[in-house]
Amino acid sequence: MSIIKKYDKYHFCWLGSINPVNVKFDYNPSHCLELNETQIEEKISIVEKFSATGKKIEILPLYKFLKFSKNEKGLVLKLCRTDFGEYLLTDISHPEWCLIYGDEKMSHPLSISAVTLTTDNYFIIGYRSNSVIGESGKIQTLPGGFLHPPDSIMETTMKELSEELAVNREDISDVLMQGIALVHPSGKPEILLKITLNISSSEILSRHGIDKWEFKKIMPISNTREKIEEFINSVQNLTPASHASLMCLYLQTYGDL
Secondary structure (H helix, E strand, O other): OOOOOOHHHEEEEEEEEEOHHHEEEEEEEEEEOOOOHHHHHHHHHHHHHHHHOOOOOOOOEEEEEEEEEEEOOEEEEEEEEEEHHHHHHHHHOOOOHHHHHOHHHOOOEOEEEEEEEOOOOEEEEEEEOOOOOOOOOOEEEOOEEEOOOOOOHHHHHHHHHHHHHOOOHHHEEEEEEEEEEEEOOOOEEEEEEEEEEOOOHHHHHOOOOOOHHHEEEEEEEEOOHHHHHHHHHHOOOEOHHHHHHHHHHHHHHHOOO
């Protein structure tokens, strides 16, 4: 079996293997999204609409991704300021603005999307609950989540592992950043990670993360070439970011297709 290249939902803008501590942020908090009065009013209305449905909403600050560059020490991500309300307005409600106005009009909040590997050679997936804002009911690899200033990639990774899987620092063997993907049609950026644990899948399933409300259930999938191919080809409701994470892992483990 071979994996179908479903790159229509995202594209990789960088592939490699780097320790996240060697990824530096060039962050300018004074530069932010410029919205006109009508757009600000629409943002307020969208936030109120989502809140009225009972979904959990926190208008927290986020990093807006602009571009990246490489140097002899690693990667530099150029970032400015956005927030969750702007994300709901642009990337969620008006992804077409990216084509009409360009990246400057988008929130493009930086997120992580990881594949977490256990000692018995499984990776962990979760079925998203109806309480989450985006992609309710879909399947994702764990953990995943937004980066909130002033957090680094590693700080965010540790928070998400703790909240979603009740994994602590001593449970982690290695963390590698393996790619950056831009999800279509909005162009939302995803930092793609491979996390290796020193605990088993059964130990993960016996724990309960703080944010267990995000997922109806979690389960392990065997981390073999055949099972990854079967999973990607058969699962229709996998989130694009998680598809990108698994494809990134597959390409860097087994080579090009």
